Amino acid sequence: MKIKAKLKGDIVKVKALAKHDMMTYNQAEKKTGDRNNANFITHISATVNGKVVFDASTSQFLSKNPIFKFQFKGGAKGDKIEMTWVDKKGNTKTDKSKIK
Amino acid sequence: MLRRNFLKVGALAAASAVVVPQLNATDFRATKPDTWSAHTVEDAIKGLYGAITPIESGVTVGAPKVASNGGAIPVNVKSDIDAKTVAVFQDANPEAAVIVFEMNEGSILNYDIKMKMGASGTITAIVEGKDGKFYKGSKTLEVALGGCEG
Numbered sequence: 614m615k616i617k618a619k620l621k622g623d624i625v626k627v628k629a630l631a632k633h634d635m636m637t638y639n640q641a642e643k644k645t646g647d648r649n650n651a652n653f654i655t656h657i658s659a660t661v662n663g664k665v666v667f668d669a670s671t672s673q674f675l676s677k678n679p680i681f682k683f684q685f686k687g688g689a690k691g692d693k694i695e696m697t698w699v700d701k702k703g704n705t706k707t708d709k710s711k712i713k
Numbered sequence: 714m715l716r717r718n719f720l721k722v723g724a725l726a727a728a729s730a731v732v733v734p735q736l737n738a739t740d741f742r743a744t745k746p747d748t749w750s751a752h753t754v755e756d757a758i759k760g761l762y763g764a765i766t767p768i769e770s771g772v773t774v775g776a777p778k779v780a781s782n783g784g785a786i787p788v789n790v791k792s793d794i795d796a797k798t799v800a801v802f803q804d805a806n807p808e809a810a811v812i813v814f815e816m817n818e819g820s821i822l823n824y825d826i827k828m829k830m831g832a833s834g835t836i837t838a839i840v841e842g843k844d845g846k847f848y849k850g851s852k853t854l855e856v857a858l859g860g861c862e863g
Contacts, residue, residue: 624821637829639807655742668815670741672749674806674829676785682825687818 616710618694625688625712627667629681631657631698637673657681657698661688661712667696688712741813748810754802754837757809761800765847767839772850774838783856785827790838792822794848798841799824805834805856830856 615630633654636644641651651673659667666685688694690712697707742749747760758765775789790799799814799822811828822840833855840848 635829637806656740664819665817666819668739668817670739670813670815672808672810672812674803674808674811676827676829680825680827684821684823685817685819686821 614696614698614706614708616694616696616708618688618710618712620688620690620712623686624684625661625666625686626684627659627682627694629659629696630678631681631706632678633698633700635673635675635677635679652701654679654698654700657696659683659694659696661685661692661694666694739815741815748800748813749808751809752807754804754809754835757802758800758839761810761813762839762841762847767847767849769849771848772838772840774836774850774852776836776852776854779855779857780830781857783830783832783858786830786854786856787825787827788836788852789825790822790850791824792840792848792850794822794840795843796822796840797843800839800841801826801828802837802839803828803830803834804837805830805832807831811836830854832856 618625618627631654635653636651638648638651642648653673654671656670658665667683692712693709694712695709697705699705745761748757751757751760771792771794773791776786780786796816801811802809803811812826814824835851835853837851
């Protein structure tokens with residue numbers, strides 16, 4: 614996952630790219646013959662200093678390698694931002710970055 | 714050997730301690746399963762919020778009028794409403810729900826995502842305000858090349 618977080622004024626703008634196939638049920642059926650092979654990110658969240666600043670439950674209709682842009686108040690330069698996603702098969706990935 | 718075991722236990726304990734703060738967030742896939750399997754926008758909204766009549770103002774959905782690639786359509790949802798949750802739906806794919814954001818302290822309602830649409834259709838965003846009211850914004854767009862099968 615690529616994370617870019619930038620402080621502008623008192624607002625932190627974050628851009629994150631999660632690497633994931635985001636395979637829908639139809640795609641899974643076409644490629645593997647089984648709808649149950651679908652796999653996509655189901656939940657993604659971001660924390661700064663242990664506080665949740667972004668949280669979303671997602672479906673299969675986000676693009677492949679989906680991009681999330683969001684903004685929040687209350688971050689400072691140098692703070693660590695941590696983002697985690699969970700997919701339908703239970704895989705998780707966590708990445709860290711710093712607010713610039 | 715003993716020390717190795719001790720370290721293992723310590724690492725496990727540390728790992729589980731790190732995961733805990735994230736459990737504050739609501740997993741809408743677990744709490745509202747009906748939303749994600751609903752085929753129409755109306756049913757998906759009903760599954761998430763119950764029977765509501767949203768006010769059609771205050772929410773802006775930004776998307777290109779004609780999307781050349783249905784596999785990655787940039788969509789922006791923006792509003793000044795003091796909100797609890799934000800949900801995005803569309804009516805071109807087999808199921809309607811796309812994403813549900815949960816707002817936290819300090820969150821600003823200005824989200825950009827990239828989504829897939831199999832055909833031309835309408836994107837609907839519902840904002841659940843802290844005042845208990847619901848607001849709706851929508852955007853109809855043409856999709857030149859559907860992106861759900863490829």
